[in-house]
Amino acid sequence: MSQLVAALRKDLLLSWRSRAQAAAVVVFGATALLLLSFAVGPNAAALRQLAGGFLWVALLFSSTLALAESFRAETEQKGMEGLLLLPANPVSLFYGKALANWLQLMLMGMGLLPVLIVLYDPDLGRLWELCGILLLGTAGLSAPGTLYAGMAAQVRAQQVLLPLLLFPLVVPVLLAAVKASSLLLLGDPMGQAGSWALLLLAFNGIYWPLCGLLFGTVIEE
């Protein structure tokens, strides 16, 4: 457990030190939201309906940047070998990084909310539940994303490989998160968002253990 805490502290510290890059990624996500709104045009009803979907598309694209960034220290400064020499097991290393990534993605999502509210004019009544969906959805992106980022960081074509592997995998997360978010941003009069949250919970329940188990084989030399 102490290994996990140490790993988490290390990755949080690294993220804090590269907070300028993190801010840039949020700006990238906000730009994506802006461009997507142009694709729809000045149609208030359509924008409101599509807000949930676009939020998650922007977040997904931004996540590939953030996840790749999380292994930057390891690849550029040959930290991967250093990681392996540490008396810490790969499982702790994985969860430390995955948790740090989760926090970072969560903050990015919250950073996109003001932009979303301004551009897409959604219903604001269920904002807290929306944050809950952000919590679950970003967790679903973080676990497999950290595993695949660990792989991609070690090969040449990393920028293509990470999205190529991650996107098909997280289709259930996208479906559920978009559905729940759209419902919540339109008021969700019939309370259907909860069942989609359950699906996100199930996905996380499967993938957080599975990815942790497999991470060791991915970073071995």
Place this chain on the structure above:
Amino acid sequence: MSVDLLPRPNPRAPLIASGLIAVSVVLLAIGSYIGLFHAPPEHFMGDVQRIMYVHVPTAWTAMLVLVVAFVCAIAFLFSQRWKWDAWLEASIEVGVLLALLLCVQGSIWAKPTWGVWWDWDPRLTSTAVLCFAFLGVLALRRFVEDPLKRATWSAVATIIAAADVPIVYMSVKWWNSLHQTQSTPQTVASSMVTPLRINAFGILFLAAGFLVLRSHLAQRRLAGELAPPLPERAEAHVQPTLGGAS
């Protein structure tokens, strides 16, 4: 993590494969002939329903081949034997081919029956996601040069993608149930079972033949990649006692 020394491709593999493929061609010819010209047209869908005689066998075989891929992935991670990686490579490639065909056939079937090329049907949509996921694994194999890393990573990616398939299916089914869905008839009349079964075995044997051939090619390539370098032929000719010096 020790890995066994060299893969040993079976020299009779091409022969076995040819036999399987020959049998499959005969079966598919017979099954398709019966299905196209002798089976009765279906009540609602008429002759278009005959697509089922290739579509359903392709579906069964695609799923089976991807299960084989999953088993090979786990087997490689546990046993560290190269033959599992060769079979993994083969089954992912053949599985992706069949899954792509499944999407194409499903789309062609959808147009006259539902009026649209794509309907977000849970099975077809899951198949499409499956295609992309396993194409990603194939791309991963292209980008990684070290054989051990390539084998380990593609095994990991295969396990993760395979675990995702039921989740994708359930989420799409749920997501789609909120909209109007078109259903495909589930019951098959007895006169239609025969060509279906014949074609099912046909596609199965064909896929098996492809797997044997493709894994044979993969094993040969692995043997080439992993074998110690041979001395240059000219040097060996001039100095027959060379060998091994580095």
Place this chain on the structure above:
Amino acid sequence: MTGGIITGGWEFVWAAYGLTFAALAIYGGSLALKIRGEARNDQEQKR
């Protein structure tokens, strides 16, 4: 949901069968060519 009976549509049937068997044949052919290339390499190395 389309009610009633669909008539015709044979072009879709031919398209489905044709594409399927063509793709399988092309894949099988490519495998056969590669195997034959390997066999030729083996013979050259033996000489």
